[in-house]
């Protein structure tokens with residue numbers, strides 16, 4: 060049997076599958092259940108010091124369905140905020156979960172306002188529970204940015220560096236900074252976080268979206284008393300964007316441990332994130348739709364893949380595809396060279412242009 064466990068920043072994950080911050084890690088009971096079922100780790104729902112400032116709405120979810128009907132969920136949108144449960148209760152539950160499951164990795168997701176005291180207080184009080192690491196939520200795209208939190212911090216590399224610096228000054232356990240995809244160049248906050256002492260980067264949080272409009276009422280969805288706001292998009296539809304941004308972070312920050320996520324629903328999806336540089340992979344929407352029990356298939360399929368392909372361990376997959384990303388100019392150069400070799404003669408540019416035209420034509424007529 061291949062080695063499924065992996066050590067990242069000194070944390071030994073029994074396997075690389077981690078439940079992402081969100082409904083799957085909403086309290087101590089479900090965290091313990093996930094360990095029981097075999098998840099390698101879990102990032103709890105994001106905590107803050109004062110839950111009285113967090114007001115969730117109902118409804119707060121919306122779905123985009125594919126042609127397969129109601130069960131075929133292509134994309135998922137939420138306007139859920141961070142945890143609205145009391146901080147002290149969270150501390151008790153994190154500590155109990157860690158005592159019962161010392162070998163499973165429990166990562167605390169934390170978020171605060173832009174204050175050194177607040178970030179250092181939440182860091183020190185949370186790490187006293189015995190959690191293994193931190194994930195800094197610098198990336199929630201809705202609701203919290205109105206309080207200058209979440210994505211409002213992660214979209215500004217200077218603030219990102221400042222917050223990561225405050226946390227790493229007092230943290231005695233590894234720190235991952237969770238990146239927002241709602242930015243032109245994700246590598247800028249990534250580099251800022253690493254420069255300020257983070258051990259790793261998590262990516263991606265959700266993508267700002269409007270899931271749909273009800274054409275009977277013209278109200279945007281999810282509709283709360285007739286109104287809505289853009290929310291965070293996740294699930295299968297975001298995977299190509301998440302893969303691209305994970306790859307960009309892995310290339311720009313080779314010293315970072317990367318926890319990749321966004322639309323992972325199967326081992327095959329997870330392997331692709333590892334191939335572009337993820338050390339661990341996180342799943343949120345997939346587990347909400349399929350249930351926590353999906354871990355059984357994820358583990359069996361990972362083991363089968365490693366075995367079939369002759370990989371001794373999970374670690375051997377990391378970054379396998381990175382050398383194959385290049386620029387468009389390089390693609391053209393490679394293709395010209397390949398054609399020259401095939402034709403056995405130099406520079407037949409007319410033939411090359413003709414081939415491109417015929418590929419485009421076939422797309423139109425297919």
Ligand SMILES: Cc1cc2nc3c(=O)[nH]c(=O)nc-3n(C[C@H](O)[C@H](O)[C@H](O)COP(=O)(O)O)c2cc1C
Pocket residue numbers: 079080081082104105135137139140141142168196199237263264265292293294295297320321322323341342343344345
């Ligand atoms: C309902 C819901 C709530 C979420 N809450 C949080 C949160 O509290 N903190 C956080 O960092 N990310 C949160 N996320 C984002 C996920 O952790 C993850 O980054 C994103 O959904 C992409 O992964 P996925 O496609 O596997 O869901 C939430 C996602 C969903 C769908």
